[in-house]
Amino acid sequence: xxxxxxxxxxxxxxxxxxxxxxxxxxxxxxxxxxxxxxxxxxxxxxxxxxxxxxxxxxxxxxxxxxxxxxxxxxxxxxxxxxxxxxxxxxxxxxxxxxxxxxxxxxxxxxxxxxxxxxxxxxxxxxxxxxxxxxxxxxxxxxxxxxxxxxxxxxxxxxxxxxxxxxxxxxxxxxxxxxxxxxxxxxxxxxxxxxxxxxxxxxxxxxxxxxxxxxxxxxxxxxxxxxxxxxxxxxxxxxxxxxxxxxxxxxxxxxxxxxxxxxxxxxxxxxxxxxxxxxxxxxxxxxxxxxxxxxxxxxxxxxxxxxxxxxxxxxxxxxxxxxxxxx
Amino acid sequence: xxxxxxxxxxxxxxxxxxxxxxxxxxxxxxxxxxxxxxxxxxxxxxxxxxxxxxxxxxxxxxxxxxxxxxxxxxxxxxxxxxxxxxxxxxxxxxxxxxxxxxxxxxxxxxxxxxxxxxxxxxxxxxxxxxxxxxxxxxxxxxxxxxxxxxxxxxxxxxxxxxxxxxxxxxxxxxxxxxxxxxxxxxxxxxxxxxxxxxxxxxxxxxxxxxxxxxxxxxxxxxxxxxxxxxxxxxxxxxxxxxxxxxxxxxxxxxxxxxxxxxxxxxxxxxxxxxxxxxxxxxxxxxxxxxxxxxxxxxxxxxxxxxxxxxxxxxxxxxxxxxxxxxxxxxxxxxxxxxxxxxxxxxxxxxxxxxxxxxxxxxxxxxxxxxxxxxxxxxxxxxxxxxxxxx
Numbered sequence: 001x002x003x004x005x006x007x008x009x010x011x012x013x014x015x016x017x018x019x020x021x022x023x024x025x026x027x028x029x030x031x032x033x034x035x036x037x038x039x040x041x042x043x044x045x046x047x048x049x050x051x052x053x054x055x056x057x058x059x060x061x062x063x064x065x066x067x068x069x070x071x072x073x074x075x076x077x078x079x080x081x082x083x084x085x086x087x088x089x090x091x092x093x094x095x096x097x098x099x100x101x102x103x104x105x106x107x108x109x110x111x112x113x114x115x116x117x118x119x120x121x122x123x124x125x126x127x128x129x130x131x132x133x134x135x136x137x138x139x140x141x142x143x144x145x146x147x148x149x150x151x152x153x154x155x156x157x158x159x160x161x162x163x164x165x166x167x168x169x170x171x172x173x174x175x176x177x178x179x180x181x182x183x184x185x186x187x188x189x190x191x192x193x194x195x196x197x198x199x200x201x202x203x204x205x206x207x208x209x210x211x212x213x214x215x216x217x218x219x220x221x222x223x224x225x226x227x228x229x230x231x232x233x234x235x236x237x238x239x240x241x242x243x244x245x246x247x248x249x250x251x252x253x254x255x256x257x258x259x260x261x262x263x264x265x266x267x268x269x270x271x272x273x274x275x276x277x278x279x280x281x282x283x284x285x286x287x288x289x290x291x292x293x294x295x296x297x298x299x300x301x302x303x304x305x306x307x308x309x310x311x312x313x314x315x316x317x318x319x320x321x322x323x324x325x326x
Numbered sequence: 327x328x329x330x331x332x333x334x335x336x337x338x339x340x341x342x343x344x345x346x347x348x349x350x351x352x353x354x355x356x357x358x359x360x361x362x363x364x365x366x367x368x369x370x371x372x373x374x375x376x377x378x379x380x381x382x383x384x385x386x387x388x389x390x391x392x393x394x395x396x397x398x399x400x401x402x403x404x405x406x407x408x409x410x411x412x413x414x415x416x417x418x419x420x421x422x423x424x425x426x427x428x429x430x431x432x433x434x435x436x437x438x439x440x441x442x443x444x445x446x447x448x449x450x451x452x453x454x455x456x457x458x459x460x461x462x463x464x465x466x467x468x469x470x471x472x473x474x475x476x477x478x479x480x481x482x483x484x485x486x487x488x489x490x491x492x493x494x495x496x497x498x499x500x501x502x503x504x505x506x507x508x509x510x511x512x513x514x515x516x517x518x519x520x521x522x523x524x525x526x527x528x529x530x531x532x533x534x535x536x537x538x539x540x541x542x543x544x545x546x547x548x549x550x551x552x553x554x555x556x557x558x559x560x561x562x563x564x565x566x567x568x569x570x571x572x573x574x575x576x577x578x579x580x581x582x583x584x585x586x587x588x589x590x591x592x593x594x595x596x597x598x599x600x601x602x603x604x605x606x607x608x609x610x611x612x613x614x615x616x617x618x619x620x621x622x623x624x625x626x627x628x629x630x631x632x633x634x635x636x637x638x639x640x641x642x643x644x645x646x647x648x649x650x651x652x653x654x655x656x657x658x659x660x661x662x663x664x665x666x667x668x669x670x671x672x673x674x675x676x677x678x679x680x681x682x683x684x685x686x687x688x689x690x691x692x693x694x695x696x697x698x699x700x701x702x703x704x705x706x707x708x709x710x711x712x713x714x715x716x
Contacts (some may be wrong), residue, residue, distance in 0.1 A: 035588040044584055048577060149605060149629040151713065162613035234576035235609050236628070238602075280422040281578075285585035291695070292539045 014257045018272040018314050021305055025276060029283040036286055038118035043168075047160075047233065047280035050167045050317075051076075051226040052245065053271070056252040057178050058110075058222030060270040061215040063253050064195040066262025067124035069113060069216065072223040072249060073242040079105040079227035080140040084148030084237025087156055089274075095159050102228035103221055109135060110220015139239040149236040160232030167229060173221070179267045191215055195262030252277045255305050257313070268296035276305060403661045406432035409458045410656070411468040413495065414446035418651050420469070422716075423494065426653025431678065434661060439463060448475040455479045459486055463658040469494035470501075477501040490662035493656035499693030503663055503670030504686055506656045508647045510697040511543075514623075516551025517645055517701050518597055521621040522551075522564060525642060526594040529563030535585045535598040535607050535622075537574040537615065547599050556619030565594065574601045579606035587616060598622035604644060608632035611640035620644075626704050635706050646700035653699055655681060670694055 030037040046053075055072055062069045070284050079102040086092045086101070109131065116127045159166040182188035193201040194211045231237045254272025258265030282302050284294045395613060408431045412420040424440050431438045439458065443450030456479060457464055466488055470476050480490050480501040480558035493506035512655045519683050522532050534551070536544045539596045546571060555561040572579025579602060586593060587610075596611070596618060600605035604624035609616055612632055620632070620641040632641045659668070668674035671696045689695035704712060 001372075031588070038588075041584075041588065041685045048580055048584075051577070089595055147628070151627075154631055162610070232578065234606065235631075236605060238576075243575075281583075285570065285582050286589060289367060291569070291582075 005185045014309065014316075015266060015268045015272060016314055017309065018256065018269060018276070021308065022272055023277055026282075027280065028239070029287060032117070032194065032287040033283075041282070044162075045275075045278050046171060049166050049274065049281065050171050051230050051231065052248050052252060052277065053171060053274040054174055054226045054229065055219075055222050055246075056256075056274045057174055057267070058219030058268060059190060059249045059253050060178075060256075060265060061182075062124070062219045063250075063260065064191050065212055065215045066195050066260075067117065067212070067215065067218050068196075068260075069110075069128045070125060070246050070249065070250075071113065071128040071131035072219060072226075073137060073244070073246045074139065075106055075109040075134045075220055075223040076227040076230060077139040077243075078109070078135040078142065079103075080231045080237045080241055081142045081148070081239055082157075083151060084231055085142055088148040088152040093155055095156055096235065098156055098231075099225065101227045102225040102231075106220040106222070106224015106227065107217055108220070109223070110217040111213065113220065114216030117216065118209040118212040130171050130321055135312060136239070136243075139241075142207050143239045147236065147238045148231075148262055149238070153235055153237065156232055157235035160229060160234075161186055163267040167233060170225070170229065174225075175267065175271055179268045181324075185245050187214070191223045192263055195264075197263070218299060248277060251302050253312070254298055255302060255309070257309055261277055277302070304326060332383045332637060339689070348694060360497045361687060376623050382583060402434060403431055403664065406464040406661075406664055407437045407461075408657065408660050408664070409439040409441060409461075409463045410465045410653075411441045411443075411451055411454050411458070411467050413443070413471055414450075415442035415444055422649035422652035423469070423656070426650035426655075427657045428653075430654045431661070434657075436661070443471075446471050448472040451476060452479045455483060459483050459488065463488060464488075464491040464664050465491060467491040467493055467506075467656045467660050468497065470496070474498050474501075488659065490590060490661055491656060493659075494652060496689070496691075496695075496696040499689070499691045504659060504668070504674075504694060505689060505693060506659055507689070507695045507697045508649075508651065509651045509699075509701050510695075511546045511550045512554075513644075513697065513700045514547045515554050518547065518552050518622065519551045519564075521563065521643070521645070522595050522597050523561060525566060525619045525621060530594040531565045531567045531590055531592050532595040532679060533567050533590065533593060533599060534569045535579060535586070535596055535600075535603045536569055536571050536702055537600040537603060539571050541600075551597075561587055564677065571601075572598075574600060574602040578604045580610055583607040583610040587611075587614070587618065593618050596622075597622050598624075601625050601628060604613035604641075605629060607633070608640045612638075615639070623701065624704075626712035626716050629704070631707045635703065639706075643703055645703055645704040648699050649697060651681070652698055653715040654678070655684070655696065659684075659696055674702070 024035065033039065058072070061068065082105055083098045083102050092098060092101070113128055113131060116122050133149050158164070182191070188204050190211050193206055194208050198208050230241060252274035253265065253270055254260065254273070255269070255276055256265065256269035258270060280298055284297060289297050334490065338519060404475045410424055410427045412423060414420065420442065428438045440463070441454035443454055451468065451471055454466065455466060455476070459482060466483055468490070470474070470492060477498050477500055483502070484490050490501040490502050491504060491506065494508060496505050499713065526532060534548055536548060555566070557566060568586065570582040570586060572582045583596065583606060586596060596607050598620065599605050599622050599626050604620065604622040605628045608620050608629060609632070611620055615703065621644050623646050625646065629641060632639055633643065635642055657679055658681065659676065662668045662676035663670065667676045668686060670686065672686055672688050675683055677683050684696050686696055688693040
């Protein structure tokens with residue numbers, strides 16, 4: 001009994017359910033194709049989806065405040081293109097500096113989003129839609145009809161090369177940091193408070209604007225980091241990189257149980273949601289789903305997982321209510 | 327803001343081109359047209375896909391200029407005005423085509439008018455062609471953004487006595503007199519299949535990593551590979567295990583390549599006829615130290631790191647065509663059309679300077695075409711020279 005409540009404290013039942021779905025998915029795929037459950041394959045799942053997973057952390061923060069950010073992959077492209085060009089023209093070659101520059105660009109982009117949304121009272125989807133075009137366009141301007149790839153970024157690409165620990169370390173650090181931050185710090189609780197009820201949060205003395213700005217800045221920071229990582233992992237910086245992937249990031253959060261209306265969700269759920277999506281992406285080509293049908297199957301799986309999640313959540317709530325009545 | 331400023335500049339330049347065209351001075355028009363092209367590096371469609379991208383060298387262009395000067399002694403273009411309409415501004419591939427076109431025409435004494443639409447749309451090309459008609463140029467060479475939508479405008483041009491010459495991207499047969507094709511579907515299919523044959527040692531499994539399942543030219547090449555393989559017993563021991571689609575996304579192409587490797591342990595070769603796919607696959611194979619070899623169509627600058635004859639490199643060689651040569655051949659065929667050496671009928675022949683003799687063949691759509699030749703091969707010996715060019 002004691003132990004069960006501890007597990008519950010850490011994960012919450014919703015995460016436990018997601019974990020079950022994850023296991024079930026893994027088992028099904030492994031039965032269909034035994035090569036799925038191999039160390040290399042598992043490692044590749046994390047590496048290929050590190051970018052989505054990292055941005056999901058930022059999106060989690062933004063969605064907790066009842067917001068949304070659809071400019072993230074444009075921010076990613078702009079920061080990625082910027083460091084790509086810096087390498088192509090041999091201006092900067094230090095890997096650490098590349099990451100810092102990309103993260104800096106991301107921070108600025110996120111800060112601008114937060115500023116306009118909080119102080120300007122612009123709807124998040126509208127504001128970030130504007131920046132979606134702006135940063136994507138800037139990525140083309142910076143690139144000036146050229147790409148940075150292959151030899152241009154070969155030094156930087158060593159960091160994200162298959163078999164190196166770099167991307168995994170970044171993943172662990174980001175998730176570890178945000179697990180602590182969101183669960184056990186004042187800052188984390190403030191984000192939850194603003195998302196649940198902004199008015200109540202304001203009355204209780206929380207500076208709502210600052211919380212919003214921080215949440216979008218975190219999102220921008222993650223997008224910048226993902227931009228650098230993307231260039232490193234794929235050894236390629238193109239202005240159209242990760243185009244349309246913001247939907248995958250939002251889907252990861254939604255699968256993970258983060259509420260679109262704010263205030264609800266956990267970092268563990270986000271992680272599991274992103275992982276389910278990653279497994280689906282990895283598994284579909286492996287289990288002989290025809291290429292042209294893969295997106296359809298992916299969409300169906302996302303919907304089914306979300307529906308199962310929502311229905312079971314309702315049952316849990318109902319049970320809790322019944323228990324209270326007694 | 328920057329984009330807006332650019333488009334304002336562009337429209338101003340276009341208007342200028344139009345006005346001077348109406349004034350009847352084609353010389354002035356050709357001066358203002360390059361201004362339009364300079365003002366529009368907005369590059370909305372900048373990333374060149376395999377179908378659009380290709381290599382070229384400065385050396386080749388210099389040599390071309392010399393050769394053209396000698397070779398066009400017979401094909402005189404003096405006093406004539408030749409227009410070239412590319413797909414869009416801001417794409418280095420298009421710039422290379424223009425470069426080749428200009429060399430030949432100018433060496434033959436003709437005047438060149440370049441039109442670069444600010445975006446790769448049909449509307450922008452129609453506007454450009456209409457201004458060329460009113461300028462009264464002698465020939466229009468166009469890389470069409472749509473196969474059918476230019477028909478009315480181009481028919482109007484031909485009715486006005488202008489020779490219409492397609493290149494790079496086809497218009498339908500009614501909208502053109504002939505078409506300069508960068509690579510015939512059969513030639514690309516044959517070249518890729520032979521590469522697969524060579525790399526597998528004549529037998530074994532191979533897979534194809536394509537872009538999207540709707541990409542017309544990708545599908546045509548893949549179909550050509552399949553039909554050639556079926557029709558010749560030489561290829562009977564080759565087994566195509568799967569056509570995977572990476573959607574020209576590095577991430578998805580990476581996933582698909584890894585899936586191919588784990589699904590088919592006996593796979594020998596992956597063939598990726600798309601620039602994004604080929605570089606993503608090259609990286610996966612090289613990072614994993616896989617014994618699977620790669621070939622396909624790719625950009626030299628993207629692929630330089632992966633091309634090598636030893637086991638440390640994943641791609642022994644790959645292919646693409648040369649946009650400068652394409653522009654040059656388009657220029658020669660435009661001159662031949664204007665001088666009446668060819669009429670656009672199948673079987674017509676003409677001499678394209680140092681490029682040799684070309685025959686107009688059946689394009690399969692009731693029109694004729696001129697095929698540039700087989701794709702150009704990039705291997706460890708020449709990649710160092712080409713990677714800085716493209």
